[in-house]
Amino acid sequence: MSKWCRAAAGVLKATAETQSRRSYHTIQAVPRESSGHRISVRDRAQGRIPAVVFSQSYVQRDPNDPTSVVASSLVSRKLLLTTERKQIQAILKNIQLPFFCSTTFPLQIRAGSGSSTILETRKVLPIKIHRDEDGKVLNLVFVWAEDGTQLKVDVPIVYKGEDVCPGIKKGGRLRQVRSSLKYLCPAEHIPAKIEVDLSNLDIEDRVSMHDVPIHPSLKLLSKNENIPVCKIIATDIGEIEHA
Structure with a gap:
């Protein structure tokens, strides 16, 4: 031994x-007021990828059991967003899976496509990527990843x-x-x-x-x-x- x-x-x-964990990529997104199959298909046809970001912080319920982790009672702040396919593809080319889902990114939300008005900038962590049979990204799921958040x-x-x-x-x-x-x-x-x-x-x-x-x-x-x-x-x- x-x-x-x-x-x-x-x-x-x-x-x-x-510093080595913080990504220099800033994901650009715009708000999306509604969801649904038709809207998602339209967004993808226009070179965009539907995305959602929400709050999901965890706590360890039993201090003696490391697996007793449950979602905390934080009020979920859910936002529907649209990202640009070209940018997401470029990021995935540089930060390949599975590292993409263990890397936090600044998320910059703008008022609209081509707008210079920034509504807010916060940090997020990708937790899921939905792809089709050909590997094309269909949807992205993020969680808010502000400092101190347990994920x-x-x-x-x-x-x-x-x-x-x-x-x-x-x-x-x-x-x-x-x-x-x-x-x-x-x-x-x-x-x-x-x-x-x-x-x-x-x-x-x-x-x-x-x-x-x-x-x-x-x-x-x-x-x-x-x-x-x-x-x-x-x-x-x-x-x-x-x-």
Whole structure:
């Protein structure tokens, strides 16, 4: 176990710096007074994407149970909006999924298409993207993400150091058990990603959820923090013979 602890202690790095998480993209939107299939079809035909943004803050009901997270009783401030497809596509090209849904964005709401009048600017977090069979974005769902707001976020895991990993060099392979971890996060401390450094892992070494260094304000939403995030496992002899 001591070998595993030494390996796990130095293999994880969370991108917790606030500046690295803040996006330089400002999403432009205009108010949409009504919803419905016909209106959405018309907006899409004109190069726009219907969107909605609302309040959704969470609380941990039982302090001893990290999974007892429920939506708080905040009054929901729901807004119907329309965004520009070209801008959303450009953002998604630069900040690809799943990182798009763990990144907060400034949202600038203007009085109308082409208007220079700014009604308000606030921070939002994308939580859902609806696409058609061809991958075309149909709708966007955001939540308000003002500082101090508690939000439930799936933070993507990124693995690095495979090229120098001792276990992999010996013929082992990486088994990715989790692709993301779910946290209850203050909006100002949402990490865009978590980096798992494999450069010190040997065969049979593993990294568990509780080994991930995070900002102290984040709460891991899992009853069992010993669940592995990844393992370096020995390559099966049969796999080597058929390689």
